[in-house]
Amino acid sequence: MIRLLPVLLLGAAPAAPAADMRPADPVLRTLLEGDAANASGNHAALLDTVQALKALGATPAEGQEDLAARWTHEAQAHGAAPSTLAFRGRALGPAYRRGSLVPGGSVTMRQLFLGGQRAQISVAPANGSAAKLSIRVHGADGETLCAKPVGGPQADCAWLPLFTDRYDIVIENGGKAAVGFYLIMR
Template identity: 65%
Template structure:
């Protein structure tokens, strides 16, 4: 029941603050990073718990931010309960990245046929830079291409067949930009 209400709570909060991503996981990642930068360990602990409750897991090779934030908050004396484990087979995966001016990042991701696929990007910090998101099919056809002009950009589609897709993030701005990538 609580898991069903969480997205609604985040949607209500998103309408009050348009400068944060509307997706609950991206919002939690960006707000958690801000709490960490400000040294607000109580808020950092809440964001760690929220990230776990939402079922987000780091992409392979990425740090588990929920665990790191939880440890940091607990080291400062905050008490954080672990969420119940329910064994999700597939869930959202996040990745933190940074691109220098003129830089790009390409990764391949497998999406299952007949299941909704979604990719979202949210810049961190004050600068949005000039990030863009592009998704290409296995044969190179562009399925989605968007600038990251606000708190987040997303591409969603329904793959007909299980296949690998190319995710391309580019920074054509004049300053380095950090971001979170969320794959559902």
């Protein structure tokens, strides 16, 4: 009986949770949660996601669709009412971009980062798909500052620009299927 006790206790204990495969970045995580709520038709959760996105201070990058506005309109059209969240927004927040790439495709974006202020870029595959995405950041002189595969829920590149300058951000799809992604620029 004593030898069975550890076995019985192991059987009664809750299973250890699998590794959280969602991005660690709160904005990326919120965008993916919004996609999931939208896909499942959970309009109350969709509005909560919009409030969280606004509280994080995230806004669309120039020329990108304002997902918060679209999701708010869709949720309210289905009768969802906003709940109150205990978040406070930032004066300046991250910009997000949503995109998709065909197999073997790439996209290059130029972004201005301020000298003396930490710059960070995060990318995650949309819908939690296992994608073969990669990210590269090049300085104005063409020097590669960061090159990483998106081997998990997200990949981050961070640096401290010495001078205010524009940087090239390159996202590539090395896979055999089209893939969507989110990009956060801080």
